[in-house]
Amino acid sequence: MQRNKFLIGGLLILAAVVYLIFSSTQASAEYFMTVDELKAEGTSAVNKSVRLSGAVLGDTIQYDASTLTLTFEVAHVPGDNAEIEAQGGLAVVLHEAVTDPSRERIKVQYEGVMPDLLRNEAQAIMTGKLGEDGVFYAEELLLKCPTKYEEAVPEQAATN
Amino acid sequence: MLAEFGFGVLLISFITTIYSGVAAFYGAQNKSGSLVESARRAQLLTFPLLSISAGVLIYMLVNSHFNVAFVYEVTSKSMPTYLKVTAWWGGQAGSLMFWAWLLAAFTSAVTLRKWDRDIEFLPWVIIVSAVTLTFFIGMNLFFENPFTRFWQINGQVIPSMFSPAAGAELFTPQDGNGLNPLLRHPGMVIHPPMLYLGFVSFVVPYAFAIAALITGRTDDRWTRITRRWTLWAWLFLSLGLVLGGRWAYDVLGWGGYWGWDPVEIAAFMPWLTGTAFLHSVMIQEKRGMLKQWNMVLIILTYALVIFGTFLTRSGVLSSVHAFANSPIGPFFMGYVALTLIVSVALLIKRWPELRGETEMKSLLSREALFLFNNLLFMGILIVCFWGVISPLASELFTNTKITVGPPYYERATGPLFAGLLFLMAVAPLSAWGHSTVQTLGKALWKSAAVAAVVTVLSAIFYTQNGYALLGFFLIALVISATTHEFWRGTNARMHVQKENFFTAIGRLMGRNKRRYGGYIIHISMALMAIGILGIEIFQMETQGTIASGESLDLADYRVEYRELASWDDRGAAVNYTRSVVDIYENGIYIGQLYPRIDYYYDSQQNMTIPGQHATLKDDLYILLVDWQPVSSEGATFKVYVNPLVNWLWIGSFTFLFGLIFAAWPDKDPADEPVRRKVSAGSRQTSAAD
Structure with missing residues (x-):
C-alpha cells in the first residue's frame, strides 16, 4: 500500500519527463543536412528547421551594416x-x-551582427530554413576556423 | 632539454601512480599494513612529481619556448605573463595535465587525514584515485603530450616528442599562435580551474563510496567523511558554471549567459546529480534511507565528471559549438564505460545490505519531498542527456540526424525547474516521518498569502504574462517561506533562551550551518530565477546604423551616438575601436557608455566588449557592431534591454555566501555522534507492510 503511493508518484514524474522530452523534441527538432542533401531535397525541404554545415566562400561575403x-x-x-x-x-x-x-553551393542570408570568425574557408554551421527562393535563411550562425585548431603546424612550414 | 625533463618527470609520476594502486591492492588483499603504507607514500609522491612537470611546462610557457607545440599553440610573445601562466589550461594537453595535478593534490590531502577508525577504507581510496590519475597522466603521455616539440626534416615540420627520423632538427617558430582572445577575460581565466576543481573534488566522495562498497562498511560512515568534500566540490562546480555564464554575457556578445551548448550541458549534468546527491545524503544521515540511491548518484556523478571533462577538455571555443574530433574520444568513453560497469557490479553485490532502515510512509513527509526533489533533478538530467545524444540516437534509429536547440531545453526543463522551486518552498516546512496536507497548509498559508499578493501586484504593475506570473509566485513563495523559517527559529530562541534578536539568529544559524546555509542557497536560487525569467521572457533588442548625434530608442532608454576613435596598442598587438554613446532614461541624461571592438593581430580575431548600464530593474547592453572609416557615416549598434538580469548575479553572490557558510568547518563532522538506531519496533512494522 505504502509502496504503491510512491510508485505512482514516481511514475507520474517519469511520465511527465517523458512527455516533456517527447513534445519538446518534436517542437524543436532540427535536421542535420549537408548542402548536397538540401539541394537534393529541394522544395520539399522548405520551412523545415535545418542545421546546415558548409565551407564559407570568402569572395561572396557581403555585409550591409545599415540593415545588418x-x-x-x-x-x-x-x-x-x-x-x-x-x-x-x-x-x-x-x-x-x-x-x-x-x-554544390548555396546562398545564405543572415540578419544580425557580423561574426568575428566569418572568413574564407571557415566552416559555417547554420540553423534556419530554406526559402522558396532557394536561399537559406539562417537564424543562427556559428563558425569554426581550422587555422585556430590545435595540432596546427606553424605556417613557416608551408613556405619552407 | 627542458621538455625532455618535464616529460621524464611525468613518466615517473605515471609509474609511481601505478605502483601505488598495485601496492594498495595487494596490501588490502594480504592485509599487509606495510604494503598499504608504501602505497600511501607512493601516492603522496605523485603531487610533487606532477608539480615539477607542470612547473617545467609553465616555465616554458612564460619564456616563450615555441619549439614546444603546446607553447606555440596557446601563447604568443605579446601576451602578458599572467595570461601565459593561465594558458596552461587554455589548451587540451595542458588542461588534462592540470586536471591530473589537481587530482594528485586532492588525493594527497585525503591520504594525509587521520585514518584511525577508517583504515580499511585507505587502500581502496588510494586505488580509485590511482586508477583515475593513471588514466589522466596516461592520456598526457600517450595522446596529448604537452611537451611535444617541432622537428624539421626535408623542409617539413613534424610535431613529435623525440626525433622522428635521423637528421631531423628541432624547429622553433618565430612567434606563437596566441591564446584565443575570447579566452583572455578574467572570468575565463578562473572559470576552467573552478570547474575542474569541482570535477576533481567529486572524485573523493566517489572513491570513498567505492571503498565502502568493497569493504562492506555500507553504513553512513563514508558520507560523513566526505560530506565537506562534497560541499566544496559543489561550490567549485557551481562557481564554475556561474563564472562561465558571466563570461558569456560579457564577452560573447549575444546578450545571453547560457546557450544550452553541449559543452555547457556537459558541466551542468554532474552538477545536477551532485545537487541531488547533496540532498539525498541528508536523508541517509537522518533517517537511514536511500542508501542505494546515494550510491547510484555518486557513481553517476563520477561518470558524468569524466564525460564532462571529455566534452570540455579541448579549450572552450574550438569545441563550444560542436563535438571536437580527437583520438582520445574512444579512450574516454571506454574509461567511463569500464568504471561504470565495475561500480555497478559492486553496487549490485552490496544491494541487499544497502536497504533502508525504515520505509517511507507519508507522501508529504520531508524525506518523501526530498525524494521527489531528486526525481526532478534526475528528470532534468534525462532531458539534458537526451538533448546531447539526440543526434547520435536519431541517426541510429532513423536515417536522419536530428538535433535539438535551446527551445527544446527551455520547454522541457521549465516545468521541472518550477517543480523544484515549489519543493524548495514546501519541503523545509514538512516534518520528518509524517506530514499531512493540513499540517503543511498550516505552516505554509502565510507565505502563500504573501506570494499571492506579490503575484497580484506584479500582474497590475509589471506583466500579464502567465508564465512570468507563475514564476513570480513560486519565487515569492520560496523567499517568504524560507525567511519565515529563519524568523520562526529566531523567535523561538528569543523566547526560550531570552536572547536578543541578533544573538538569537546568530546562534540559530551558527549551530546548524548546513541547514541555514542551505536555506540561504534556496533564497539565492529564487533570486537567480528572477534574473532568468527576466532575460528569458522580457528581453528586448534593436539595432541600427546611426550617425553622430542620432539615436536609437528601446524601452525607456535612448542611446545617442557621440563619437568613435580607433588606435593601435603596439605592445599588446591589439587595435581598439571605442565608441562613445550618451544614455538617456525617460529623457533624462544618465551617463556615457563605451562599447568597443578589440582586434587581436596575432590571432586575427575580434573581441566585442559591450557597454553595460546595470540596475536592479534591467540591464542596458550595447554592442558596437560596425563602423565606417569616415565617421560621418556613423556606426552600427545592437542594443539589448535585459530586464531583471542583474538579480541573477546578485543571486550568485548570495549563493556563494550561503555555500561558504554551509561548508565552513566547525568540528569534524566525522566525530559527531552516530545517528540513533531506529527502534526495533518501527522496523518490524515497516517489515510487516
Whole structure:
C-alpha cells in the first residue's frame, strides 16, 4: 500500500519527463543536412528547421551594416566527422570545398551582427530554413576556423 | 632539454601512480599494513612529481619556448605573463595535465587525514584515485603530450616528442599562435580551474563510496567523511558554471549567459546529480534511507565528471559549438564505460545490505519531498542527456540526424525547474516521518498569502504574462517561506533562551550551518530565477546604423551616438575601436557608455566588449557592431534591454555566501555522534507492510 503511493508518484514524474522530452523534441527538432542533401531535397525541404554545415566562400561575403544583412555562399562539405578525417582533416576538406568549382553551393542570408570568425574557408554551421527562393535563411550562425585548431603546424612550414 | 625533463618527470609520476594502486591492492588483499603504507607514500609522491612537470611546462610557457607545440599553440610573445601562466589550461594537453595535478593534490590531502577508525577504507581510496590519475597522466603521455616539440626534416615540420627520423632538427617558430582572445577575460581565466576543481573534488566522495562498497562498511560512515568534500566540490562546480555564464554575457556578445551548448550541458549534468546527491545524503544521515540511491548518484556523478571533462577538455571555443574530433574520444568513453560497469557490479553485490532502515510512509513527509526533489533533478538530467545524444540516437534509429536547440531545453526543463522551486518552498516546512496536507497548509498559508499578493501586484504593475506570473509566485513563495523559517527559529530562541534578536539568529544559524546555509542557497536560487525569467521572457533588442548625434530608442532608454576613435596598442598587438554613446532614461541624461571592438593581430580575431548600464530593474547592453572609416557615416549598434538580469548575479553572490557558510568547518563532522538506531519496533512494522 505504502509502496504503491510512491510508485505512482514516481511514475507520474517519469511520465511527465517523458512527455516533456517527447513534445519538446518534436517542437524543436532540427535536421542535420549537408548542402548536397538540401539541394537534393529541394522544395520539399522548405520551412523545415535545418542545421546546415558548409565551407564559407570568402569572395561572396557581403555585409550591409545599415540593415545588418549578411549574405554569403557556402560550398558542400561532408557531414560526417569520420569522413572528414578520412579526407585529411577539416582544414583540407574546407580548402578543397572552396577551391572546387564543381561543388554544390548555396546562398545564405543572415540578419544580425557580423561574426568575428566569418572568413574564407571557415566552416559555417547554420540553423534556419530554406526559402522558396532557394536561399537559406539562417537564424543562427556559428563558425569554426581550422587555422585556430590545435595540432596546427606553424605556417613557416608551408613556405619552407 | 627542458621538455625532455618535464616529460621524464611525468613518466615517473605515471609509474609511481601505478605502483601505488598495485601496492594498495595487494596490501588490502594480504592485509599487509606495510604494503598499504608504501602505497600511501607512493601516492603522496605523485603531487610533487606532477608539480615539477607542470612547473617545467609553465616555465616554458612564460619564456616563450615555441619549439614546444603546446607553447606555440596557446601563447604568443605579446601576451602578458599572467595570461601565459593561465594558458596552461587554455589548451587540451595542458588542461588534462592540470586536471591530473589537481587530482594528485586532492588525493594527497585525503591520504594525509587521520585514518584511525577508517583504515580499511585507505587502500581502496588510494586505488580509485590511482586508477583515475593513471588514466589522466596516461592520456598526457600517450595522446596529448604537452611537451611535444617541432622537428624539421626535408623542409617539413613534424610535431613529435623525440626525433622522428635521423637528421631531423628541432624547429622553433618565430612567434606563437596566441591564446584565443575570447579566452583572455578574467572570468575565463578562473572559470576552467573552478570547474575542474569541482570535477576533481567529486572524485573523493566517489572513491570513498567505492571503498565502502568493497569493504562492506555500507553504513553512513563514508558520507560523513566526505560530506565537506562534497560541499566544496559543489561550490567549485557551481562557481564554475556561474563564472562561465558571466563570461558569456560579457564577452560573447549575444546578450545571453547560457546557450544550452553541449559543452555547457556537459558541466551542468554532474552538477545536477551532485545537487541531488547533496540532498539525498541528508536523508541517509537522518533517517537511514536511500542508501542505494546515494550510491547510484555518486557513481553517476563520477561518470558524468569524466564525460564532462571529455566534452570540455579541448579549450572552450574550438569545441563550444560542436563535438571536437580527437583520438582520445574512444579512450574516454571506454574509461567511463569500464568504471561504470565495475561500480555497478559492486553496487549490485552490496544491494541487499544497502536497504533502508525504515520505509517511507507519508507522501508529504520531508524525506518523501526530498525524494521527489531528486526525481526532478534526475528528470532534468534525462532531458539534458537526451538533448546531447539526440543526434547520435536519431541517426541510429532513423536515417536522419536530428538535433535539438535551446527551445527544446527551455520547454522541457521549465516545468521541472518550477517543480523544484515549489519543493524548495514546501519541503523545509514538512516534518520528518509524517506530514499531512493540513499540517503543511498550516505552516505554509502565510507565505502563500504573501506570494499571492506579490503575484497580484506584479500582474497590475509589471506583466500579464502567465508564465512570468507563475514564476513570480513560486519565487515569492520560496523567499517568504524560507525567511519565515529563519524568523520562526529566531523567535523561538528569543523566547526560550531570552536572547536578543541578533544573538538569537546568530546562534540559530551558527549551530546548524548546513541547514541555514542551505536555506540561504534556496533564497539565492529564487533570486537567480528572477534574473532568468527576466532575460528569458522580457528581453528586448534593436539595432541600427546611426550617425553622430542620432539615436536609437528601446524601452525607456535612448542611446545617442557621440563619437568613435580607433588606435593601435603596439605592445599588446591589439587595435581598439571605442565608441562613445550618451544614455538617456525617460529623457533624462544618465551617463556615457563605451562599447568597443578589440582586434587581436596575432590571432586575427575580434573581441566585442559591450557597454553595460546595470540596475536592479534591467540591464542596458550595447554592442558596437560596425563602423565606417569616415565617421560621418556613423556606426552600427545592437542594443539589448535585459530586464531583471542583474538579480541573477546578485543571486550568485548570495549563493556563494550561503555555500561558504554551509561548508565552513566547525568540528569534524566525522566525530559527531552516530545517528540513533531506529527502534526495533518501527522496523518490524515497516517489515510487516
